[in-house]
Amino acid sequence: MPRHVTRVRATIGASVTAALLFASPAAIADDWGTIKGRFKFGGTAPTAAELKADKDVEVCGKHKLLNEELAVGADGGIGNVVVFVRDKVAKVHPDLAGSKDDVLLDNKDCRFEPHVAFVQTGQTLILKNSDTVGHNSNVATLKNPPSNSLIAAGSESKLTFKVEEAIPAQVTCNIHPWMKAWVLIRSNPYGAISAADGSFEIKNLPAGDIELQLWHEKAGYIGEMSVKGKAEKIAKGRKKIKVAAGDNDLGEMVLDANLFKK
Amino acid sequence: MNNNPADVRHPRGPRPVWGMKLLVLLVLLVMFAASGCGATPPAWFRLNMVEATKQKLTPEQERQVATVISAMFGTPDNPVALPETGLDEAKLRLAAGPVRSDIVGRKNGLYREHCAHCHGVTGDALGPTAAFLNPYPRDYRPGIFKFKSTERADKPTHADLTRVLKKGIPGTSMPSFALLSETQIDALVEYVKYLSIRGETEIGLIRAIFELDEEAEGKLPETREFLVGERLAEVVEKWKAADTALIDVPEMPADIDLVESIAKGRELFYGDKANCVKCHGPTALGDGQANDYDDWNKYVVEWTSKEVNGDADKQWVNRAHRVLDGDTLEPRTIQPRNLRRGIYRGGRRPLDLYYRIHAGINGAPMPGAKGTVPPEDIWHIVNYVQSLPYELDGELGADRPMVARDRF
Numbered sequence: 001m002p003r004h005v006t007r008v009r010a011t012i013g014a015s016v017t018a019a020l021l022f023a024s025p026a027a028i029a030d031d032w033g034t035i036k037g038r039f040k041f042g043g044t045a046p047t048a049a050e051l052k053a054d055k056d057v058e059v060c061g062k063h064k065l066l067n068e069e070l071a072v073g074a075d076g077g078i079g080n081v082v083v084f085v086r087d088k089v090a091k092v093h094p095d096l097a098g099s100k101d102d103v104l105l106d107n108k109d110c111r112f113e114p115h116v117a118f119v120q121t122g123q124t125l126i127l128k129n130s131d132t133v134g135h136n137s138n139v140a141t142l143k144n145p146p147s148n149s150l151i152a153a154g155s156e157s158k159l160t161f162k163v164e165e166a167i168p169a170q171v172t173c174n175i176h177p178w179m180k181a182w183v184l185i186r187s188n189p190y191g192a193i194s195a196a197d198g199s200f201e202i203k204n205l206p207a208g209d210i211e212l213q214l215w216h217e218k219a220g221y222i223g224e225m226s227v228k229g230k231a232e233k234i235a236k237g238r239k240k241i242k243v244a245a246g247d248n249d250l251g252e253m254v255l256d257a258n259l260f261k262k
Numbered sequence: 263m264n265n266n267p268a269d270v271r272h273p274r275g276p277r278p279v280w281g282m283k284l285l286v287l288l289v290l291l292v293m294f295a296a297s298g299c300g301a302t303p304p305a306w307f308r309l310n311m312v313e314a315t316k317q318k319l320t321p322e323q324e325r326q327v328a329t330v331i332s333a334m335f336g337t338p339d340n341p342v343a344l345p346e347t348g349l350d351e352a353k354l355r356l357a358a359g360p361v362r363s364d365i366v367g368r369k370n371g372l373y374r375e376h377c378a379h380c381h382g383v384t385g386d387a388l389g390p391t392a393a394f395l396n397p398y399p400r401d402y403r404p405g406i407f408k409f410k411s412t413e414r415a416d417k418p419t420h421a422d423l424t425r426v427l428k429k430g431i432p433g434t435s436m437p438s439f440a441l442l443s444e445t446q447i448d449a450l451v452e453y454v455k456y457l458s459i460r461g462e463t464e465i466g467l468i469r470a471i472f473e474l475d476e477e478a479e480g481k482l483p484e485t486r487e488f489l490v491g492e493r494l495a496e497v498v499e500k501w502k503a504a505d506t507a508l509i510d511v512p513e514m515p516a517d518i519d520l521v522e523s524i525a526k527g528r529e530l531f532y533g534d535k536a537n538c539v540k541c542h543g544p545t546a547l548g549d550g551q552a553n554d555y556d557d558w559n560k561y562v563v564e565w566t567s568k569e570v571n572g573d574a575d576k577q578w579v580n581r582a583h584r585v586l587d588g589d590t591l592e593p594r595t596i597q598p599r600n601l602r603r604g605i606y607r608g609g610r611r612p613l614d615l616y617y618r619i620h621a622g623i624n625g626a627p628m629p630g631a632k633g634t635v636p637p638e639d640i641w642h643i644v645n646y647v648q649s650l651p652y653e654l655d656g657e658l659g660a661d662r663p664m665v666a667r668d669r670f
Contacts, residue, residue: 055540055551134534136629140557142469145415148622150634152535157633166473174554174627175540220569236472261572 032093033243035212036201037250039081039194042226043257045072051178053110056133060110065178068115069218070260077198078216078255080116082168082184084191085205086213086238093204096189102126105171105181107135107151112181116168116193116217119185121161128156134175139183141169148174161185167215182217205243212239219259226254302360305338305374307331308384308589310403313465315585316565317472318578323480327467330482330489335460338374338383341453346490347498349456356446357453372446373453376439385457386589387558393591395435401558402454403461405497406625409608414621414630416507417500423451425609433605455501462497511616514641526639527646536619536635536643541598541627546650548600557625559593562586566593596626604651615644 049067053060071079100123106113108130119125127137129151137157138148144161146169151157164187173179184191192200214222214237221237228251241250309328319327336342339359343349361371369375374383380399382389387401400407409426410418427447430438439447470493471482482488530536531546543550555563570582599607608614608623619640622630631640 132534134537134540136537138627138629146624147415148627148629150535150537150629150631152537152634155634166469174551174629175537177551177554218568235476238476258574 031207031245032204033207033245033248034201034203035205035241035243035248035250036199037083038200038252039078039198040252040254041072041076041078041198041257041260042254045076046070046257046260053176053178055176056110059131059133060176063109063111065111068111068180071115071196073196073198075197077194077196079194079196079198080182080216081194081198081200081222081255082116082182082191082213082215083194083200083202084118084184084186084213085188085202086211089188089190089206091206092188092190093206096204100124104128105137105183106130107137107173107179110176111179112171112173114181114193116182116184118191118193119161119183120189121164121185121187123160125159125161125183126156127151127159129153135173135179136175138172138174139169140172141165141183141185142167144169144185163187168217207243207245209240209242212241213237214239216255216260219255222255222259224256224259226256227251305360305383307335307338307460308382308386308388310386310461310464310468311585311589312562312565313468315578315582316569317468319468319471320480323471326482326484327464327471330467330484331460331464334463334489334494335456341456343456344490344494346494347456347459348502349459350452353449353452354456356449369446372442372450376442377450377454380435385454385461388589388591396594397434398558398591398594399435401461402458403465404558404561404625405458405462405500406557407458408623408625409614410624411509411617412504412507412621413509413632414624417504419504419508420451420455423454424448427451429609431607432610433603433607459494459497459501463494466493466496509617509620511613511620512637514612514644515638518641518645520645523642523645524649527642527644527649530635530639530643531646536631536639538643542601543598546601548598551598551627552595554596554627555593556596556627559596562590563593598628601647601650602653612641612644612648615647616640619643619647 048070051065051067053063053065068080073079100120102124103117103119104126105117106128110131110133117125127139127149129135132153134150134152136148136150138146139159140146141161143163143165147159149157163185165185168182168184171181171183184193190202190205192202194200214234216222222234223237224231224233226232241248309324314324314327334342334344341351341354341358343351343354356368356370357373359371359374361369361375364370378389379391380389380395381387381402382392382399385402387399389399392399405417407418407423409431410416410422412418412422424447426436427439427442427450429440430436439450442450467482467489471480474480474482531538531542532544538546539550541551541554542548566586570579570586573579573582604610606614608618618628619635620630620632620637622628622632631643635643
């Protein structure tokens with residue numbers, strides 16, 4: 001056998017041994033980080049305008065309907081801010097890779113619940129109608145085939161998506177034009193919608209440099225924020241962060257009221 | 263009598279001056295004749311300025327998209343059909359270019375003769391007559407077509423587009439081109455597909471610029487793999503799939519009792535499963551929903567209200583308004599069809615109505631009944647809808663009295 005082949009084999013042998021030595025289970029577990037943070041409204045919180053139901057008044061008129069484009073909580077937290085990992089994700093944590101439960105988008109009390117749903121490709125989105133009146137769900141996806149089905153009272157319709165979308169797709173009801181919702185479609189589980197208090201969490205991300213995409217239906221791509229009083233410009237709403245193993249707190253991110261004036 | 267002032271001023275020496283003038287005139291005449299007074303200047307496809315402005319492309323990026331797209335598709339005078347498009351370049355040549363006769367006396371330039379004045383040279387529905395029409399002509403670029411035999415999100419088949427050209431679209435400005443030969447209609451359908459594939463690929467490229475990673479420095483990769491293998495393929499795949507996306511229509515039950523079926527259809531029309539009443543109105547005069555938009559108009563309305571008017575960059579806002587003024591038409595709300603006129607845009611065969619109810623209308627707010635209303639019930643609705651123009655006023659069950667003007 002020629003000498004250089006032997007040498008190559010020896011090198012491979014050494015690296016395999018090294019890899020085995022360092023790849024203890026603890027080291028693998030440390031490769032995952034969880035990020036969390038909170039979006040806060042910079043300015044006086046606006047009060048959501050009340051919407052008037054002019055269709056199916058006998059049913060929809062009973063409910064107090066609000067414009068949900070901008071949801072600012074009592075403590076200034078901004079709900080429904082969309083956060084997801086923009087990069088191609090090389091690996092997914094085993095806890096998250098398993099079963100993909102169905103995601104529900106309910107037509108309830110003549111509004112959509114939730115206002116923003118997060119669904120992964122291959123996962124089933126159930127468009128449900130819990131009302132006593134008929135609805136339709138017009139899902140305006142850009143990369144997946146758009147759909148618009150009637151959903152009779154008390155029934156449901158199912159959708160799955162093949163490819164991920166760069167921004168959430170709008171869902172509307174043409175029968176009740178005030179009804180609006182959004183669906184974020186990604187090919188991995190690394191996305192979150194901020195809760196009513198503005199907080200969000202994305203668990204078990206692969207550690208390292210990632211680009212977070214920040215989006216809000218009224219602000220669009222969130223181009224600026226301030227953290228601890230320090231202003232930060234974010235081109236196209238792509239926030240670069242380094243995910244360390246364990247917990248990562250992005251802190252309180254203040255989004256100026258001007259961003260939502262659109 | 264000499265009325266020439268030149269002769270008066272220069273009694274002895276006017277000839278050379280006139281000689282010069284005549285010579286210059288002659289040269290100009292020759293140049294004019296050589297250019298051909300009937301020659302058309304070369305035609306260009308117009309960049310999709312609305313999408314380019316929406317995605318905030320820089321002038322360099324606009325130039326890149328224009329260059330790349332013209333390398334892929336050619337110009338209105340010299341269309342190129344890459345083999346990957348599946349388009350027949352010979353057919354495109356018959357439809358493209360200025361109106362003229364070719365060497366064997368065959369009429370060329372069919373698109374510009376018959377279509378461009380409304381649909382525009384680029385297929386952007388911005389032809390000179392477009393603004394005067396209601397509804398506006400179709401903009402082919404987003405690749406959305408309403409009247410077809412395929413499922414809602416799918417492309418129309420070649421036969422669907424051929425049918426629209428032959429029959430026209432009743433109730434709109436789209437006439438029938440039944441007087442053209444089969445070959446000519448076939449060439450025009452191919453050309454419409456070409457403009458649509460070109461337009462949709464262009465939109466895809468513009469959006470891809472926005473999606474670029476920072477490392478790309480705002481430039482699209484000019485590789486065959488990206489341009490043809492990804493962007494073009496994404497669009498062409500959908501066109502190729504159209505023939506296999508046909509709506510499966512079960513035959514109307516042969517023993518169906520028409521009176522009974524119409525009664526059932528009426529129940530469904532008003533019921534909250536099919537819910538036709540919500541938009542077409544309790545009188546079916548199309549007055550149930552007056553403030554919705556179709557996709558083409560909605561795109562302009564939402565872009566204007568949400569992004570343009572709220573942007574902090576005033577220079578960009580000014581530019582966006584210029585684009586809105588020059589490249590879009592005043593948005594209009596959509597009218598749900600008045601079902602008592604007996605005019606059906608997508609065709610009046612029971613089959614056509616079945617397609618519309620089953621799949622809904624792509625690009626319009628009309629949702630599909632597929633999955634919610636079983637096929638037999640769809641046939642009942644078809645029968646009821648077909649009976650509507652002939653239903654007696656007394657049977658209306660209307661919220662308001664019938665007005666003759668609304669009816670005819």
